[in-house]
Amino acid sequence: MLFQLTNRPIEPLVESLHSHAGGIVIFEGRVRAINDDRAVSSLEYVAYPELALHEGHAIINNVLQQFDILEAYAIHRTGHLAIGDIAVWVMSAAVHRKEAFAATECIINAIKARVPIWKKEYYSDGEAIWVRCDHCAHDHAPCPAVKESM
Amino acid sequence: MLFQLTNRPIEPLVESLHSHAGGIVIFEGRVRAINDDRAVSSLEYVAYPELALHEGHAIINNVLQQFDILEAYAIHRTGHLAIGDIAVWVMSAAVHRKEAFAATECIINAIKARVPIWKKEYYSDGEAIWVRCDHCAHDHAPCPAVKESM
Amino acid sequence: MTTLHIIYFAALCDATGREEETLKTEAETAKALFHELTEKYCWPFSEANILVAINDRYRPVDTSLQEGDRVVFIPPVSGG
Amino acid sequence: MTTLHIIYFAALCDATGREEETLKTEAETAKALFHELTEKYCWPFSEANILVAINDRYRPVDTSLQEGDRVVFIPPVSGG
Numbered sequence: 001m002l003f004q005l006t007n008r009p010i011e012p013l014v015e016s017l018h019s020h021a022g023g024i025v026i027f028e029g030r031v032r033a034i035n036d037d038r039a040v041s042s043l044e045y046v047a048y049p050e051l052a053l054h055e056g057h058a059i060i061n062n063v064l065q066q067f068d069i070l071e072a073y074a075i076h077r078t079g080h081l082a083i084g085d086i087a088v089w090v091m092s093a094a095v096h097r098k099e100a101f102a103a104t105e106c107i108i109n110a111i112k113a114r115v116p117i118w119k120k121e122y123y124s125d126g127e128a129i130w131v132r133c134d135h136c137a138h139d140h141a142p143c144p145a146v147k148e149s150m
Numbered sequence: 151m152l153f154q155l156t157n158r159p160i161e162p163l164v165e166s167l168h169s170h171a172g173g174i175v176i177f178e179g180r181v182r183a184i185n186d187d188r189a190v191s192s193l194e195y196v197a198y199p200e201l202a203l204h205e206g207h208a209i210i211n212n213v214l215q216q217f218d219i220l221e222a223y224a225i226h227r228t229g230h231l232a233i234g235d236i237a238v239w240v241m242s243a244a245v246h247r248k249e250a251f252a253a254t255e256c257i258i259n260a261i262k263a264r265v266p267i268w269k270k271e272y273y274s275d276g277e278a279i280w281v282r283c284d285h286c287a288h289d290h291a292p293c294p295a296v297k298e299s300m
Numbered sequence: 301m302t303t304l305h306i307i308y309f310a311a312l313c314d315a316t317g318r319e320e321e322t323l324k325t326e327a328e329t330a331k332a333l334f335h336e337l338t339e340k341y342c343w344p345f346s347e348a349n350i351l352v353a354i355n356d357r358y359r360p361v362d363t364s365l366q367e368g369d370r371v372v373f374i375p376p377v378s379g380g
Numbered sequence: 381m382t383t384l385h386i387i388y389f390a391a392l393c394d395a396t397g398r399e400e401e402t403l404k405t406e407a408e409t410a411k412a413l414f415h416e417l418t419e420k421y422c423w424p425f426s427e428a429n430i431l432v433a434i435n436d437r438y439r440p441v442d443t444s445l446q447e448g449d450r451v452v453f454i455p456p457v458s459g460g
Contacts, residue, residue, distance in 0.1 A: 001225055003226075012234075024178040027170060027173070027174070028173075029174075
C-alpha cells in the first residue's frame with residue numbers, strides 16, 4: 001500500500017521528544033548494492049574518533065543555533081557494514097516541518113563534508129578501495145554548518 | 151549525546167528496502183502541545199476515506215514518476231490522538247539523498263494541501279474547533295503533486 | 301429534479317447537524333447546490349474555500365449533477 | 381628539530397604502511413611536513429586535497445608545529 005489511513009498508533013522511532021515538536025525529519029544513509037556502476041559486496045568505515053566527535057558535535061550545535069529547531073541528533077557507524085545496513089542516521093525536530101527538513105539536510109551535508117570518516121568499498125570482483133569522494137558531498141548548496149571551523 | 155559513533159548496528163525503521171536505496175528520508179508529523187499560542191490537550195482527525203485513499207495514492211504515484219526515487223509510502227492517522235502521537239508518517243527512498251529529501255517534502259506538502267482529512271483541536275480550556283487552515287500548508291513552493299488532479 | 305446523496309464532514313457536518321441526507325433539488329450544478337445548502341443551513345464558508353467531490357472524486361464546481369450522484373463539499377483540509 | 385607524533389588513516393595509512401609513528405623533523409609547518417612525508421612515502425594526494433589536524437582539531441596548513449604535537453593529515457572524507 002502506497003498510502004494508508006489507520007486508526008491505530010504509528011510507532012515512533014524516537015520515543016520521547018519535546019512536546020512542541022510537530023515536524024520530525026529523519027535521514028537514514030544505507031549501504032547501497034551498487035556504486036559508480038560497480039557491484040558492492042560490503043563497506044568498511046574508519047573514523048578518526050577524537051576529531052570526528054568534535055566535528056560532529058560542532059555541526060549539531062551550529063544547526064541548533066542557526067535553524068529554528070528544538071532537537072537534533074546524529075549517529076554514524078564504524079567498522080564493517082553489509083548491504084542495506086544504516087551507515088548514518090540523522091534526526092531534527094522542529095515546531096514546523098520546513099525547518100526540520102532544512103536542518104536534517106544541512107546536518108548530513110556537513111557530516112559528509114567535514115567529519116573525518118572514511119569508507120572502503122569492497123567489490124564483488126574482489127577489489128577494495130578507499131572512496132575518494134562521494135558523489136553526494138558536492139552537489140548541494142552549502143549550508144552554514146558545512147564550512148564552520150574547517 | 152548530539153553526535154555518536156557506533157560499531158553496532160543502527161536498527162532500521164523500515165526493514166526491507168530496495169538494495170540500491172542509499173538515502174532514506176522520513177517525515178513524522180506529531181501532535182504538538184501548543185498551536186497558535188493555545189494549549190492543545192488532544193486532536194481528532196476525520197477522513198473522507200474513499201477520496202482520501204484515492205488522493206493519497208495519486209500523490210505517491212505522481213512523486214514516484216516525477217522524482218528519481220525507488221520507493222515511497224505514507225500513512226495518516228484518524229480518530230483521537232494525544233500530544234506526541236504521530237499523525238502522519240512519510241518515507242521516500244532514493245539512490246542519492248537529495249531526491250529523497252525533495253520527494254518526502256513534496257509528499258507531505260501535497261497531503262496537507264489536498265487529502266480530505268480534517269483536524270479538530272481540543273484545547274485545555276475546554277473549547278474544540280475544526281482547524282480551518284494549517285500554517286504549514288501554504289508557506290512552501292508548490293511541488294508537482296500538490297496541484298495534480300484538483 | 302434530481303435526487304442526490306449528500307455527505308457532510310467536519311465543520312460542514314457540525315454546521316448542518318447531520319452526517320448525510322438524500323435530497324431532491326433543482327440545482328443543476330454543484331455550485332448551485334452549494335448555494336442552496338449554504339442558504340438552508342447557514343454554512344460559514346464562502347464558495348472560494350470549498351472544493352467538491354462527486355462520486356468520490358474531486359470535480360470542478362460547475363460540474364452538472366446527475367440523478368443518484370454522491371456529493372461531498374470539502375471544507376479546507378487540515379491533515380498532516 | 382621537533383619531535384611529532386603522526387597518525388595515519390585510511391588511504392594514507394595504506395600508502396604509508398603504518399598506523400602511526402614518532403618522527404623528528406625540521407619541517408616548521410604542517411604544509412612543510414606534508415611535502416616531506418609525500419616525498420618519503422610517495423603519497424597519492426596533492427596538498428589541495430588534504431586537510432590537517434593538530435592535536436585533534438582542524439588547523440590551517442601553514443600552522444607552525446610545536447614539540448610533541450599530534451599531527452594527522454586528513455585525506456578526502458567519505459562518511460555518510
